[in-house]
Amino acid sequence: MMLLLVLPIGALLNAIALLLLTKLSIPFSLLSTVLANLVLWLIFFISVKPYLKLKKLNMYPRSALGCIGIISIIILGCTFLYGGIHTLLPTFHYDSLTNWNIRSKVSYFRAELVFENHGGFIEKPYYPVLYHALQVTAMQFVPGWHDGVASGIHFLLSLSLILLCYKLLRERGYQSALVTMALLLGLPLMAMHTGQGYADLPLVLYAATSLLFFQRSDLLLSGILVTACVWTKAEGLFFCFVPWLLMVLWQARRISYAVIWTLVVSLLWPAFLLMNGYSLTPHGTSDTGIIFSLSAFSSYLSALFLSGSFGMFWYAVIPFFTVLVFQRRFSPTLLWGLLSFVGYSAVYLCTSNSEYLILGQSFDRQMLLPAALIIVSFSSLFSEDDTVVLR
Numbered sequence: 001m002m003l004l005l006v007l008p009i010g011a012l013l014n015a016i017a018l019l020l021l022t023k024l025s026i027p028f029s030l031l032s033t034v035l036a037n038l039v040l041w042l043i044f045f046i047s048v049k050p051y052l053k054l055k056k057l058n059m060y061p062r063s064a065l066g067c068i069g070i071i072s073i074i075i076l077g078c079t080f081l082y083g084g085i086h087t088l089l090p091t092f093h094y095d096s097l098t099n100w101n102i103r104s105k106v107s108y109f110r111a112e113l114v115f116e117n118h119g120g121f122i123e124k125p126y127y128p129v130l131y132h133a134l135q136v137t138a139m140q141f142v143p144g145w146h147d148g149v150a151s152g153i154h155f156l157l158s159l160s161l162i163l164l165c166y167k168l169l170r171e172r173g174y175q176s177a178l179v180t181m182a183l184l185l186g187l188p189l190m191a192m193h194t195g196q197g198y199a200d201l202p203l204v205l206y207a208a209t210s211l212l213f214f215q216r217s218d219l220l221l222s223g224i225l226v227t228a229c230v231w232t233k234a235e236g237l238f239f240c241f242v243p244w245l246l247m248v249l250w251q252a253r254r255i256s257y258a259v260i261w262t263l264v265v266s267l268l269w270p271a272f273l274l275m276n277g278y279s280l281t282p283h284g285t286s287d288t289g290i291i292f293s294l295s296a297f298s299s300y301l302s303a304l305f306l307s308g309s310f311g312m313f314w315y316a317v318i319p320f321f322t323v324l325v326f327q328r329r330f331s332p333t334l335l336w337g338l339l340s341f342v343g344y345s346a347v348y349l350c351t352s353n354s355e356y357l358i359l360g361q362s363f364d365r366q367m368l369l370p371a372a373l374i375i376v377s378f379s380s381l382f383s384e385d386d387t388v389v390l391r
Contacts, residue, residue: 001054004164005221007157008206012228013040014137015130016265018113027111030140037137051220051257066357069175072182079185083194087155090147093197098123105145109172115278125279128269129309130231131199151196158194161205162292168212168228170380174213184208189309190368199246200365203233208334211376215333219248223262230266234282243339248327249305251332296354300345309364313371320378329381337373344370 017036018028026032065073091101103122107114113132115125131154138153139145162185169177185191193201210225226244229236241262246261270280304314326328346368348357357363 001164001167004160004167007160008164008209008228009044009224010037011130011134011157011202012043012224012231012265013037013044015128015133015231016040016268018133018136019129020111021355025112028108028136028140029111029115033137033140047261048220048224051261052219053217055216065178066175069178072175072178073195075182075186076178079191082191083155083196086195087151088148089195090153091197098125100131100197101147101150103127103137104132104150107132108136108139108145115276120278122332124282124313126273127199127233127238127282130228131202131233133354152221154196154202155194158196158201158205161209162208165205165212167375168209168216171216176379177182179377183313184372184375186311187309187313187366187368187371188311190372193368198365199233202222202370202390203236203240204368206232206236207369208372208376210240210244211373213332214244214247215380217258219252220258220261223258224265226264227262230269234280235366235369237266237270237280239340239343240336242259243336243343246339247332247335250335254391283388290350291352291354292350293354293358296349296357298362299354299358299360302348303363304367307360307364310367317374325382331377331381333380334374334377337370337377340372340373341367 007133011333014033014037017040018033021028021036034348084253091097096102099122103114106118106122113129113136114122117123117125120264131389133303134153134157135150136147162181166181171182185194190201190204190304206225206228210222210229213219213222213225217377225238229240245259245262249255252259285368304310344363347353348363
């Protein structure tokens, strides 16, 4: 498991390292980025080593695959094939050309993380930097800028998190893990994102893996991964860190070292934004102005149930919740998915962001987060032997 954690945790430390280099006016180079990362890894190990205890995975013996298990393998195989092929293609997504890969490319040639729009080429230059920093560091090992390398390093990050999710789910049973991963990656829009180009996929996978570690009481690893959410996208602060903290306090009812570590490292990013006069939200104050539109509500229902981005998922959620209510089964881990769902719904129904919902922009991508978290929560309540207990 440690091997699978290297890149996900390394991406977080790398983002902090490159931000420090930028603030210290030290140009990016192979030497400076490697040394900065080594220093951050040393600090990381010192800060977590006394408290980090990896639990041994209790692997179930392999059982014969049923029809659902075979279908799950086919879905996962097709998804990985699609993602691998499309990762090698040049950048073509609109948001990648204006928000993501373009900012990484400018940062690479400027040898620093950029926080200006550079004549309108970068639409949101104050986005969190994990996505960009990872690409910039990968470029230090190759001559010039290569889109395939930029997308490829994120494909490896996604692959690491996907395999980590599977290994954690494997504790609940072989076929149960396959079905859960197929449901997660088989969401039509999620499968499309495996081709890279957006930060939504790493955000969702970091959050899902964090939730799985929380379910097995590995609070420090859960906190480290939710911290990575904050450094990946602006939504990570509001829809990952805050719900995670509420979930932890509800269940643990105390502030542990893991919570303190998560608070400190997560809040470094918003503290940097506020000290430099940048907005915490993608569109500034317009994200918090209250506006309600009936046409937005119609688009909201259409996006969830008719557009095809989620397949049958939201139709299936209703009967599953009904079963939980009748059986009086509830877990604190459902809180994260529910809070993020309510939060995103409020943002797109009650603020100026409704225009993006009506135009069919961004809403579907961002609702992947609550969908993934709900799938992971359900998987713990409906495991193969139905004996999973959340601690």
